[in-house]
Amino acid sequence: MATIKQLNKWANANTTLSLDILRIAFGVFLFIKGISFFTERKYLHQIFDSLGGFASEMLLIHYVAFAHMVGGVMIVIGLLTRWSVWAQLPIIICAFLINFIGDFNANNTFQSGIALILCVFFIFFGSGKHSADYYLKMEQ
Template sequence: MNVINKVEHWGDLHRTKWLDIVRIALGLLIFFKGIALISNNDASQDLILQNNVFGFSGLMSSLVIHIVAFIHLVGGILIIIGLLTRFAVVIQIPVLLGAIFFVNLSKGFTMLNSELWLSVLVLLLLVLFWVVGSGPLSVDQSMMKKKFR
């Protein structure tokens, strides 16, 4: 636990405002991916059934899509506003790892697989915000300022 506290402390000391713009863009991307999963449920379900990684049936794949969409929607909003950012990022990481290893790698590890590269970039940004936290333009920061007044 000591290492995690040291990483969080380092992240709290090294915040920049331009990273908040990147955090907000990342949150928007994740939120809109959740909307896309819900609005295009049939294509997402076909993709999971094609790969058949865990032997999902139709009902189980639909449940997984709805859980992932819910995680993206809630986590995206939390990341956008900067509330419980580290928690929101941590709940996104397993979803992104699943997207990279089970969904996107089945299409091949090529330069043309833009969805894979986007997933890798989002995963790296999630790890970055897990370390540095929410930043100065966030609800977390404004709550900390009110707490110490």
């Protein structure tokens, strides 16, 4: 717990508006990806077919879409950002690795690689000074 407090103090002291804009853009990206999971089901079926198929692929699609949409909104407003990023991390790691198991797509590898880097960054950095977390902390 002390480490998280130290990270929050460091992040709030070193925050800039550009890092908050990066956090917001990352949250919007995740939200849009969550929407695309619902709208591009044929593409997702092709990905799962190249892996040999899953018995519960519809459950997986709905879980990932819901996690991206809710997590994206929480990251945008800066509410429980580290928890939201931790929830996104297994999904994004699998999105990165799935390109090497199935058909390789350079664009998806690049997007998931950048998302993975941003996840690791925001796990350490947190939500920053211009966020709901900071506002709620100051109201106490």
